[in-house]
Amino acid sequence: MDQEKTTLTCPFGTYAYKRMPFDLCNAPATFQRCILAIFHDMIKESVEVFMENFSVFGNSFDNCLNNLDKMLQLCKDVSLEVDKAKINVLSKVPPPTNVKGIRSFLGHAGFYRRFIKDFSKISRPLTKLLEKDTSFEFNDECHKAFNSLKEKLTCTPVIVNPNWNLPFELMYDASELAVGSVIGQKDDKHFHPSIL
Numbered sequence: 001m002d003q004e005k006t007t008l009t010c011p012f013g014t015y016a017y018k019r020m021p022f023d024l025c026n027a028p029a030t031f032q033r034c035i036l037a038i039f040h041d042m043i044k045e046s047v048e049v050f051m052e053n054f055s056v057f058g059n060s061f062d063n064c065l066n067n068l069d070k071m072l073q074l075c076k077d078v079s080l081e082v083d084k085a086k087i088n089v090l091s092k093v094p095p096p097t098n099v100k101g102i103r104s105f106l107g108h109a110g111f112y113r114r115f116i117k118d119f120s121k122i123s124r125p126l127t128k129l130l131e132k133d134t135s136f137e138f139n140d141e142c143h144k145a146f147n148s149l150k151e152k153l154t155c156t157p158v159i160v161n162p163n164w165n166l167p168f169e170l171m172y173d174a175s176e177l178a179v180g181s182v183i184g185q186k187d188d189k190h191f192h193p194s195i196l
């Protein structure tokens with residue numbers, strides 16, 4: 001990065017970024033190129049990367065854990081910090097034991113809610129535990145909701161690894177406040193969001 005181009009001057013002195021700020025117009029593309037260079041030998045084999053998001057996969061649970069270990073070691077080798085809150089193996093996540101755990105799980109699952117039919121209905125027993133003056137009782141109904149969401153988040157119709165032989169489609173929506181988009185592919189006439 002050209003530090004002199006991002007230097008700020010104010011009454012208290014001159015300040016320069018030590019790391020690239022994401023406010024720069026080419027920062028995301030530069031970051032993407034950097035990440036792809038780091039993981040070049042793992043891309044399409046065991047890791048998919050889009051910006052700062054990694055998807056590690058394998059043909060078995062043990063293989064997936066082994067690939068995750070390699071990816072984390074590579075991050076450590078190049079001094080790349082990984083947000084530990086984003087590292088999870090969803091199918092092995094134990095049920096939450098307190099309100100904080102419910103909030104965390106629903107926060108992560110809620111990111112994909114648009115891909116899960118009846119997400120609100122399924123998660124209702126869990127969201128009831130977040131209501132004011134409600135005692136925390138993780139009953140059978142909560143277990144059923146928790147396991148149902150985990151299953152729906154890990155089954156292929158939700159998010160799939162890209163098939164590089166099929167064309168990609170970009171779906172987007174824009175308003176005065178925000179722009180949202182999903183990239184995916186059609187397989188048997190059904191649109192599947194892809195992990196890139």
